[in-house]
Amino acid sequence: MNIKDIARLAGVGLGTVSRVINNHPDVKDETREKVQKIIKENNYIPNNSARNLKKLSSNTIGVLIRGVFNPFLSEMVDIIGKRISQNDYTMLLRHTDYSARGADEIRNLIEFQKEVKLQGIIYLGCDLKEIDNTTFENIEIPLVLASTNSTYNTEVNNFSYVGIKQIESAFIATKYLIERNHKNIGIILGIKEDIGLASERLQGYKEALIKSNIDIKEEFIEYGGYSTRGAYDAAKRLIAKNKNLDSIFCISDIMAVGATKALEDMGIKVGKDISIIGFDGMEISEFYNPSITTIAQPREEMAEHSIAVLLDIIKNKGENRHIVLDTKLIERDSVKK
Template identity: 50%
Template structure:
């Protein structure tokens, strides 16, 4: 889709479309609105610099990461980059901020950088419709992005993830089986998809064990160690749960430091379970029990699937992988 196509569909000249795109005033209101509606309908994203784009290689694979401070996703990039390099392509890495529209960011990334394919690590894609990517003819792999398996075979979109709700449910049940009933949870926020699914697993585990829900036990750490530390300090000033489940290992580290700085012992006074299976959980003292996501497998599958689709060998698919609970020394039976 280019400016000539928009002109043809709009029934106006290329120069008129150009004036609309560049917000020139010398276009009738009705014509401007008509052209803008065509642009929106066909997801047309104007090239910001045609001269620069002509110099860019067309053998580009994009990696779009949600957030700059997500070490779990960052650790997957090196595995994916090796596959991209092996296949003779160039990797273009881009981060998106928390407040950005991930679907729009993906569309713009593909268009402006002339990508042959894109792997999105994290983000929110719940608003994907049947025609969202209808004019995008490149494979899109959504990895570690919580979406229904029913998204399978929609447009060019494939999904690789774990069952976040079930994994969190098992983690909280692990604490319940050790006798814990006053269990706090450190989530990202109410909007982040994976965090929300893990929160649902937490709530389901409490409900099935007839443990009352306490809203004071819900903390928001935004996937940041510092924020998780601050929120845990505030919590411990008012109450002392017997266990805290953090939906990421980075937040679990913040929780752990807050516990020790409050004069309490991890695994004795308060137990901790994290999520992700990052190396930092195993090198902390004491080692932190965590739900291990198969990040190496997820990264490898993402890259392999992308190139299989580029070569026309496989349809879009959805894959849900298992996550395992790795026991550390951060939990005690009470």
């Protein structure tokens, strides 16, 4: 999704979309509302760099996002952006795609800090598996990793971290299904190359099965690419291979929606014939039919802590911190009673 797609969907020119994004006054209210609605519905996050380079000063905070089409992170950006503005700073957004990991992620951070004079960086959704004291030695400004794909070593103190216990949360989701007499539990992960989030949630899933003396079956594992379409196809593959499947754990709510739709299209009633549990606590999981049981991440708290920690460091009012927040199981209609 880019600015041309927004213009096409809204039936307006590129200039109009640009003026809306930049809050120019010379746009009709009706047109502005239409464009803003399309931007929100498509979770489009404008790339601020081109239009802000002339305005950037030493009061700029960088926000780097892994995954352009990530509604969970988009909601966090909205909160972070408001807090940045309230503190008289400017936010500069950058995106990386899901293929960036390891050395590529470090390189992206270094390039980002060099591009303009940033006071600090918040990196949302990074996929670094292991971090030691040398990992960020070339990052010369305060760095906060938020909603990351791993739980990091708290003895490393040259960066801050705000996240959740990935393995434990996935364990809770799987255990919840087991406690409801499910034994043939499939899982839909993101992409095979993930070294953090997918591997840790897979580990939690496996640990729950092992603790309940349930065999781990590779044919119960599929990948949905963190999209509704990908999970839709993944759910169909799971059912085609495993007729006895009684439940599916999707590691994101977006994928849980896609899997639920696939099963319903196949005539399988979710919540009656089969159970599905998601992860994230997105609004869509509540209002989809059937509503989806999920592990809710405290995204507002993560966003608030991220910017608060960074601002404290920038203003010399605090030091690097490692904050691990609790998730919450929300029971809904997608799991058999």
